[in-house]
Amino acid sequence: MSKKELDALEAAVEILSKDHEEVDRQFGEYKKLMDYEAPAAQRKALADKICDALSQHAEMEEQIFYPAARRYLEKDSEEIMDHADVEHATLKVLIARITSTKASDPHFDAYVHVLGEYVKHHVEEEEDEMFSELRKQGADMDEALEAMKAFKVKKKGARK
Ligand SMILES: [Fe+2]
């Protein structure tokens, strides 16, 4: 594998890992709000922020990173990608439930907590299995990296 290919994969992985860290930090913040029994409006605002960040991250993976990854994992480890697809679908169900539920609902905190556990599981599999398999296969993510950067810039612009 050339250095350029390696760099592109690592740079793409870094973009995803940064998102993972940020959302992990946000779930930690939510846990604190739960512990202090923070007002519903405050919990709802953070939960919506988390769901928004997760949806955007999943969109970037589904549109750009996963299809590129699949090209390299097709032969003997495509089940890694199938598994991730199914987890994304499940994550979306939980996210939709949270965004359509009032924070005064007795199960609201539990939905957010379970979403956090599920995301942690999914992220661990991406980082420990998917990314390491891509390194092993020498995946060239140069095009995906450029598309991910453009995606980030576009989303940032849309949020202003
Ligand atoms: Fe994912």
Ligand SMILES: [Fe+2]
């Ligand atoms: Fe899993």
Ligand SMILES: [Fe+2]
């Ligand atoms: Fe991810």
